[in-house]
Amino acid sequence: MANEETTRSVDAVRPRRLDLPVVARHPLGHGFLRLSLDAPPDWLSLPGQFINVLCESDMAALAASEGRDAEVEADWPRATGIELIRRWPVVRRPFSVSRVGTMADVASPGRVAHEVGRMRLEILVRAVGTGSRFLHSRPVGSLLNAVGPLGNHFAPPQDDRLCILVGGGCGVAPIFGLADHLADLGKPCLCFFGAKDAGDMPVTYRRTPEPTGSRIAPTEVVEEFAEDDIPAVLATEDGSAGFRGMVTDALEAYLRDAWKGEPLALFGCGPTAMLKALGAVAARHGLPCQMSLERFMGCGIGVCLSCAAKRRDPSSEKGWTYRLTCRDGPVVDAADMIWD
Ligand SMILES: Cc1cc2nc3c(=O)[nH]c(=O)nc-3n(C[C@H](O)[C@H](O)[C@H](O)COP(=O)(O)OP(=O)(O)OC[C@H]3O[C@@H](n4cnc5c(N)ncnc54)[C@H](O)[C@@H]3O)c2cc1C
Numbered sequence: 001m002a003n004e005e006t007t008r009s010v011d012a013v014r015p016r017r018l019d020l021p022v023v024a025r026h027p028l029g030h031g032f033l034r035l036s037l038d039a040p041p042d043w044l045s046l047p048g049q050f051i052n053v054l055c056e057s058d059m060a061a062l063a064a065s066e067g068r069d070a071e072v073e074a075d076w077p078r079a080t081g082i083e084l085i086r087r088w089p090v091v092r093r094p095f096s097v098s099r100v101g102t103m104a105d106v107a108s109p110g111r112v113a114h115e116v117g118r119m120r121l122e123i124l125v126r127a128v129g130t131g132s133r134f135l136h137s138r139p140v141g142s143l144l145n146a147v148g149p150l151g152n153h154f155a156p157p158q159d160d161r162l163c164i165l166v167g168g169g170c171g172v173a174p175i176f177g178l179a180d181h182l183a184d185l186g187k188p189c190l191c192f193f194g195a196k197d198a199g200d201m202p203v204t205y206r207r208t209p210e211p212t213g214s215r216i217a218p219t220e221v222v223e224e225f226a227e228d229d230i231p232a233v234l235a236t237e238d239g240s241a242g243f244r245g246m247v248t249d250a251l252e253a254y255l256r257d258a259w260k261g262e263p264l265a266l267f268g269c270g271p272t273a274m275l276k277a278l279g280a281v282a283a284r285h286g287l288p289c290q291m292s293l294e295r296f297m298g299c300g301i302g303v304c305l306s307c308a309a310k311r312r313d314p315s316s317e318k319g320w321t322y323r324l325t326c327r328d329g330p331v332v333d334a335a336d337m338i339w340d
């Protein structure tokens with residue numbers, strides 16, 4: 001019941017534009033940075049939802065962090081496009097709300113004073129371009145201008161079936177908040193977490209994870225999941241930690257060797273190729289599967305149409321329609337996806 005009430009309250013929230021102070025920074029290697037943000041006490045969001053962040057202020061600081069002089073860039077193209085003239089992303093960049101907690105939970109280095117009762121949002125940022133590098137340059141105490149919460153969210157199962165959370169590579173951010181949420185609701189969970197190698201996982205290890213070859217071995221070694229008493233199966237492409245292979249191969253091996261046919265629910269977040277493979281596993285085994293998509297986004301609120309993706313639609317003549325990932329997503333039912 002509390003679950004349904006929370007969902008109703010979150011669905012009624014209108015997105016706001018907020019200046020969110022950075023209260024802690026936690027670099028995780030391989031270009032990942034966890035940023036903790038101070039949010040108002042009435043912040044409400046559920047796993048899967050995202051914020052759209054302005055990455056344009058204080059570009060001099062960004063240029064300096066990259067060893068450039070923002071004022072002296074004579075070779076910059078003389079064009080009229082506003083992004084070229086202003087040299088920074090005008091369009092906001094979407095980032096999943098990775099975890100939500102209270103300020104008392106902020107335990108990372110660089111912690112600053114805060115008001116009691118305020119909320120803490122965590123975002124996980126992988127540096128891939130100008131906007132994400134700008135976020136990497138943000139010091140504790142600076143403000144991030146963000147619009148949110150945006151998009152829909154994962155829906156927990158109504159019964160007590162085992163929830164299998166599958167995450168890999170970039171795009172993995174929502175899995176941490178989803179694990180927290182399902183654990184709070186008392187749902188049994190098992191995580192499958194994949195990356196290229198042991199160092200490529202944006203997590204904190206309690207101890208060095210062991211390679212297990214072709215064996216599926218749930219472990220408590222990942223702090224973020226162990227906090228919720230959720231075992232995790234690690235999978236790495238080079239075999240340096242856990243199962244050797246793709247995370248979806250590890251899931252397939254688990255379903256083949258350990259699953260007794262009891263009801264399961266699959267949840268996925270990660271790169272498109274992983275989601276596509278996960279959708280295929282779910283279809284092969286007849287399992288329900290929700291997944292969080294990443295598409296290029298502009299407005300984040302259903303206006304610019306830049307995030308359209310094909311979804312099955314039996315009511316349409318063609319059998320499919322375009323749906324907006326920012327508004328009718330980012331969480332989708334895997335069975336509705338048309339991957340092309
Ligand atoms: C709903 C949603 C949630 C997201 N959550 C996170 C998150 O939690 N953490 C995180 O690090 N990133 C997340 N992303 C991706 C993030 O928005 C992009 O990486 C970011 O916009 C890149 O901006 P940039 O200016 O740094 O890079 P750009 O200079 O704009 O692009 C650099 C490179 O990244 C690629 N790229 C840009 N945007 C995307 C995208 N949306 N999907 C895939 N590739 C992209 C470009 O093709 C290019 O190769 C999310 C995207 C969506 C749609």
Ligand code: FES
Pocket residue numbers: 296297298299300301302303304305306307308324325326327
């Ligand atoms: S991002 Fe503009 S319509 Fe979806």
